[in-house]
Ligand SMILES: NC(=O)c1ccc[n+]([C@@H]2O[C@H](COP(=O)([O-])OP(=O)(O)OC[C@H]3O[C@@H](n4cnc5c(N)ncnc54)[C@H](O)[C@@H]3O)[C@@H](O)[C@H]2O)c1
């Protein structure tokens with residue numbers, strides 16, 4: 001039997017979900033978006049089967065509705081859906097990064113045809129819109145579900161079954177617990193990344209050469225400051241109290257760090273950095289929201305074909321690369337490639353084969 005799935009908001013997240021679901025024979029994917037170019041692109045690229053600019057038309061034909069717009073829009077779409085006349089039961093879910101406000105709204109729903117299950121796939125990017133959508137975005141990612149309104153186990157299983165092609169790992173979380181944890185490991189880091197960028201920008205006023213010194217470290221830690229500002233303002237707004245709490249904690253942490261620096265306490269600073277490293281290294285190998293990844297650093301010369309040669313050696317050995325980054329290549333001088341693979345054995349094989357081919361390899365930059 002065909003499942004009619006409406007995706008409202010065909011951006012990075014909605015587009016990625018559509019791409020993963022559209023190839024399932026039994027799915028019929030429809031799309032709704034405020035941006036008609038997005039809808040046309042999605043149809044032309046076979047990311048959806050059909051679109052309409054009339055939300056009600058699409059919604060009342062759907063078996064499953066996925067709300068993948070910014071949070072404030074998702075809230076207003078949810079309120080609209082409550083007033084529609086559905087001739088059959090419908091499962092509604094969302095992908096919003098904050099769950100409390102969504103679940104509070106879902107609890108106010110009165111339409112008996114609706115079952116609502118909150119959702120949040122814990123993967124994404126700093127990129128915006130359907131052009132950045134990727135079929136494999138949610139593979140191995142944690143996908144949080146928070147059942148709220150009219151949702152029994154059979155309905156939850158139906159949704160999970162429909163989302164199986166995403167290859168995510170589902171977990172059930174209460175909204176408050178979800179918002180507390182995502183505030184720590186997702187939302188608050190965005191605030192800090194933006195603050196670091198502001199700090200660099202203001203120092204540039206007196207040190208014009210500063211951007212040229214911003215190498216791998218600054219780029220790594222501030223990548224997420226390039227995310228969609230409107231989307232993140234909306235996330236901060238809807239998780240405001242937890243963000244404020246974390247910022248207070250952070251200020252205390254910075255005061256502690258300030259005291260370590262002022263006292264110039266080498267041992268205490270070493271212990272602080274060591275503890276952070278141990279915890280961070282542990283996160284890399286856990287199976288969770290953070291994918292497992294193993295890095296190796298390859299020294300290369302700045303000359304045409306140098307990167308391709310390294311990739312070819314690994315490809316010939318059947319080693320697939322999950323990420324590659326060029327670090328601090330300066331004109332005519334040796335630089336480094338950071339290559340990321342997903343298993344320890346692939347890392348060991350890559351090191352061995354590249355060393356045999358005369359490359360210098362290290363495990364840290
Ligand atoms: N970006 C991430 O890394 C990430 C990860 C997980 C979850 N999320 C959540 O996913 C949701 C969407 O984020 P995104 O990154 O895909 O954003 P995006 O900007 O890439 O996509 C949002 C889409 O919603 C559409 N839209 C905006 N207003 C609309 C309206 N009134 N009606 C219909 N469509 C409308 C936009 O045109 C766009 O296509 C957000 O709720 C966000 O919290 C984001």
Ligand SMILES: O=C(O)C(=O)CC1(C(=O)O)C=CC(O)C=C1
Pocket residue numbers: 096097121122123124125126127185186187224
């Ligand atoms: O990779 C990124 O750029 C992201 O910000 C993805 C990220 C995160 O990890 O914080 C952002 C928002 C989410 O709701 C889930 C995932």
